[in-house]
Each structure stands twice: as C-alpha cells, then as structure tokens.
Amino acid sequence: MKVVHVAVGVIERDRNIFITRRASHQHQGGKWEFPGGKCEGAETVLQALSRELHEEIGIECHSFQPLVVIQHDYGDKQVKLDTHWVRDFAGEPTGLEGQEGRWVAVEELSSYEFPEANEEILKRVVSDLSSL
Numbered sequence: 001m002k003v004v005h006v007a008v009g010v011i012e013r014d015r016n017i018f019i020t021r022r023a024s025h026q027h028q029g030g031k032w033e034f035p036g037g038k039c040e041g042a043e044t045v046l047q048a049l050s051r052e053l054h055e056e057i058g059i060e061c062h063s064f065q066p067l068v069v070i071q072h073d074y075g076d077k078q079v080k081l082d083t084h085w086v087r088d089f090a091g092e093p094t095g096l097e098g099q100e101g102r103w104v105a106v107e108e109l110s111s112y113e114f115p116e117a118n119e120e121i122l123k124r125v126v127s128d129l130s131s132l
C-alpha cells in the first residue's frame with residue numbers, strides 16, 4: 001500500500017495547543033487532530049504545512065521546528081505523519097473549513113480523542129513541554 005505523506009503542525013502558545021476536529025465523513029472522522037494535510041506533487045513537507053495551515057486555519061507561519069515522524073498503518077490507509085512545532089506565526093487560528101477548533105492546555109490534551117497514530121506525538125508534546 002502507498003504511504004500517504006502528511007504534514008502536521010503542533011501549534012503552541014503559552015503551553016496551549018490548537019486542535020481541530022475532523023469532519024465525520026473524513027478518514028478517522030469525528031476525532032480531534034493537529035491541523036495539516038497531505039503533501040501534494042513536488043511540495044516539501046514545510047511547503048505543504050505552510051499551505052495547509054493557511055487554508056485550514058488561516059495562519060501565516062514564519063518558522064517550524066521538527067517534532068517527530070510517525071509511520072502508522074490503519075489497515076485501510078498507511079500514513080507518515082511528519083510533525084513540526086509551530087510557534088512563530090501570524091494571525092489567530094480559526095477553523096476556515098467549518099471544522100471545530102480550540103486551544104487546549106497541554107495537561108488537558110489526554111481527554112480528547114485523537115487517531116491512533118497520534119499517541120506517540122502526544123507523548124512527545126507532553127514530554128517536550130514539561131522540560132521547558
């Protein structure tokens with residue numbers, strides 16, 4: 001099966017993370033996620049991430065820091081989540097495609113349901129932020 005390369009942004013401000021909810025008709029629908037999407041054509045991961053965050057939540061990113069790369073097999077779909085911290089951006093994140101979005105304190109993230117592949121990302125987010 002082809003691996004879908006996905007650019008994912010963990011948007012952080014003062015130990016709060018901006019998350020959005022996947023529409024019910026989408027893969028892993030109804031679950032919360034970090035904004036992002038598939039890399040298209042010859043795009044680099046960071047080009048895809050800038051584009052997706054602009055399209056989905058209306059922010060302009062100035063820089064990124066690598067967080068973690070996760071490869072996961074959902075059975076019906078294989079994904080590679082290339083995850084970056086997004087801390088340096090302009091604009092206020094808002095769900096522009098009708099999706100619900102909210103800022104969540106890092107301590108509260110575990111009470112939200114995310115896709116299975118996110119488990120490892122969530123661990124890294126919590127541990128990186130607790131060492132700050």
Ligand SMILES: Nc1nc2c([nH]c(=O)n2[C@@H]2O[C@H](COP(=O)(O)OP(=O)(O)OP(=O)(O)O)[C@@H](O)[C@H]2O)c(=O)[nH]1
Nearest residue numbers: 006008026027028033034035036037038079115117118
């Ligand atoms: N953006 C995002 N995608 C994730 C996360 N976790 C995770 O497993 N994925 C998976 O990564 C894939 C790509 O997401 P996407 O937002 O580009 O794609 P999509 O399924 O909405 O497709 P579409 O753009 O064709 O409607 C989906 O299969 C999604 O389930 C996450 O935290 N953020």
Ligand SMILES: [Mg+2]
Nearest residue numbers: 035036037038
């Ligand atoms: Mg998306």
